[in-house]
Amino acid sequence: MCIRRRRTRLSHNSDTAVGHAHHFTDMDQQREASTLGMWTFLVTEIMFFGGLFVAYALYRSMYPDAFAEASLRLNLVLGAVNTGVLICSSLTMVLAVRDAQMGKVKGLVRYLIATIVLGSAFLVIKAFEYSHKIHEHLIPGSSFQFAGPFGQQAEMFFSLYFMMTGLHAIHMIIGIGVLSVLLYQAKRGRFRAEYYSPIDVAGLYWHFVDVVWIYLFPLLYLVSRH
């Protein structure tokens, strides 16, 4: 047995702006790993929301009339505006990723700011909608009021509405937080054409959150509007 005296004292996480982390063999491997990691994470997200969609599907088929009537109480205009806002934010996100790829730091910063602003606008509009619902006693629980024969089933619709949109809003807030950190790092010049995978991966996440809304909007707002 040959004897080697060598102390390995490499920092375990020396990922700098240019170099790959020590445990990867090269930048490509690192980028592919983080992309696959995000896709895998998004699969878990789909399954997570999936449970709610199943519950929604079941109860809507059990109580179609009540769901149609309850859905009329949602504000279609605000919902539609929010859909537009989110689609725009996906566009700015794509542009941010493109500028990051090409190493245009200025453009990257600009589009990240735009995405954050649009995301925040979505949340503000959503907050308005929520506050209306509070005034109208449509928050499930002891204070819930819904005239007509469908009180209990309508309450279930609103339970699902708040859970689905609330969970979506939490995802938006996390997304905005992530983008803010990336914005800070982008300003400090962390990203360049050779290293932009955090932007890329955050973009995947942002689009996913966007797509969830694309499903939520018709399911919740357009039930009875043919």
Place this chain on the structure above:
Amino acid sequence: MSSFPLLPDSASTISDQIDALFFFLVAVSVFFSLVITIALAFSAARYRKGSKASRKGALSDYLPLELAWSIIPLIIALFIFGWSAKLYLDMHVAPANAMEVYVVGKQWMWKIQHPGGNREINELHIPVGRPVKLIMTSQDVIHSFYIPAFRVKQDVLPGKYTTQWFEATKPGEYHLFCAEYCGTSHSGMIGKVIAMEPADYEKWLSGTSSAGIAMASSGAELFERFGCKTCHRQDTGLRGPALDGLWGKQVKLADGKTIVADQEYIRESILNPGAKTVAGYQQLMPTYKNQLTNEQVNQLIEYVRSLSATQDNQGNNQ
């Protein structure tokens, strides 16, 4: 430690059939366990390290063998599936002449009412040689009505009816267990099923103190008391659908679907009238959810059924 049985009582028409399948499965299991054990022991003994046994022709791959032990278990599995599915179907479809008994589970007791009005708690008296169908619901959480000697078990759900049927073959007293965990005294939610010769059963029916007003009569009284008649009777205007001759018929609903008027439908119409409005009527009826107990709903159902008694001789005329 009075007795130490290794086989449960077998006292229903289905129980011997279940046992036949069970012991077939035991045989399959013993056979394969033995094959594996003998093969392991043989290899372990003969091919231990340093033994002189020849290893010539050792394989690490042999497709025909792999296919054999994929396909043979598959065939056995399909055979067992077919057998058990057939039995399961038989256990689900109650004979038309089954005598019906209502069961309500609640933490932690079984409340039972016979159509003739006899009520019991944690005991179920039945005649041998006659199919009995239980119509069961729960007041609170999920329970499960389990009679090991009959090999039958069915969850009892709140807000919904489930049914099961059996036909006892031997008079005797059998365990009745709650098999779905239901809270603190789950293991105290037990009782007895008492299978009797038909003559003894008749004697019991007329002899118990609870023998009294038939369920349908109690239901008729409730029908008056809760004002159901103001809408559901020919002579009072019929703002709601008529109930005479309704039982077992197809009902056309407002949304174009049809549904059979059975226990489940009538129960839902009383507790959640908006769910399935009959075509041609307005949805005017309020819910009776918090005003009626499960037993009262059952009595109303029996009353509605009695209004169609001429068409329907479902054997509840002991």
Place this chain on the structure above:
Amino acid sequence: MSNTVHHSVVDRENDYIHAGYGLKSWLLTVDHKRIAILYLISITVFFFVGGFFAFLLRLELMTPAGDIVSAETYNKLFTMHGVVMIFFFLIPSIPAVLGNFLVPLMIGAKDLAFPKLNLMSWYVYNIGGIFALYALVNGGVDTGWTFYTPYSSTYSLSNVVPVVIGAFILGFSSILTALNFIVTIHKMRAPGLTWFKLPLFIWASYATSIITVLATPVIAITLCLLLFERLMGVGIFDPALGGDPILFQHLFWFYSHPAVYIMIIPSMGVISEVVTCFARKRIFGYKFMAYAIMAIAIFGFLVWGHHMFISGQSVYAGFVFSALSFMVAIPSAIKVFNWTATLYKGHIEFRTPILYAFGFIGLFTIGGLTGLFLASLATDVHLTDTYFVVAHFHYIMVGGAVMGYLGGIHFWWPKMTGRMYNEAWAKFSALILFVGFNLTFFPQFVLGYLGMPRRYYIYPDEFQVLNVLSTAGATILGLGYIIPMVYLLWSLRKEKTVGTNPWGATGLEWTTQSPPITHNFEKTPVVTGEPYVYQEEEDKVVA
């Protein structure tokens, strides 16, 4: 001998255990091997907590009357036993300990793809554990580990909320580990290590990770809905509020059935490694073994309804779920037959790990075959919710998963610590476990067939003899779990005497020193050959 002493001097300075000293170097480590050790400590604590509950349960069941604890306490004991053993021991056991340690080593990588996430998963696990322990000291929970609604959402007066939050948080720890494995196995294999050269343990870890990633989020959202209903009084599952309790069961079992495969598939991976190593022969039917693992993982998602044959779901749903459940038997049978065939004409060396493997194969066979009784609709009606089910899943989870876990610990202990335990004691405890296990659980098959429902605190007199046998077995079984604790810890006091490859095994983890250095390999290995090339080597010796 001087060579060995010499060796240990070198190792001491140059392995992952000595890469840093002090608590901080452990609590902030991102080395997958150290994280594995952290997990080993955490789950061992939970294993003994859960085991203690089980022992109290068996003690109570010695007599038909309730005489040691109250009914309420009994219900809390079996609930906490289930929650702790399933969520905090069985699900993380092999992936989080052996998987964390071995996945990078076996594929020639320096670490998992996301080392920080890996550390985070350990913290998340412990935060979940704190919630569960909080509920425990605060009075416990009595819903059964299945949390069936509406009992859990409306009627139970116990600490449902903290336990559910604990289980919810724990799910994220499993997801993080699984995500890490998937990415690592896809992207970080050593040059030349193609999919069909991977050790079966890696296949098993991969399949398990896929299941975890797909199933765990569903239980997470289900538990959210349960909390929502319990806290806000909104009807999702409670029929009194317009909900459907069966929906909860569907969502719950959509996770919890695949979760059974999360527990057993990693053990199958371990057993494959052990059997081929000590038979000194290539694994029989490598590809079939890999496909069988994936088949079990896929079928596992399609059979959840077999937990609900008497729940009131439709007869036709019952047919479909039953038929698909029988399909799971096929890949399981393939695995058992292939392990057996691997031993045929091998050069079997009776070291400790293979004794566990023998135990696993025997007990898993019985567990699997009794699964047929429950997949079969008509017999399931009689047997479900009785002790037959309890016996069946303990044969799979304790006889299978735990035997596999212990077998794996014994197999890789020298790699993880550089020490060899006392083999005489180890073989003795394997025997004790096998005997104790069968005495505990075999009588429960009979009890179930006789009709004794599970979760019963008091029971009719005629069931007592079998219950006493079971309790006697549990005592022996408990002893069987304590002995390994002692001799494994004891082995740490000894000098490091094992070399790189004490069993003469194939696999990349055996090509680096024991314990390995922080970055696993001095030089990234290049793989050229097939896995498990034992035969050639042995044949050479014989020739």
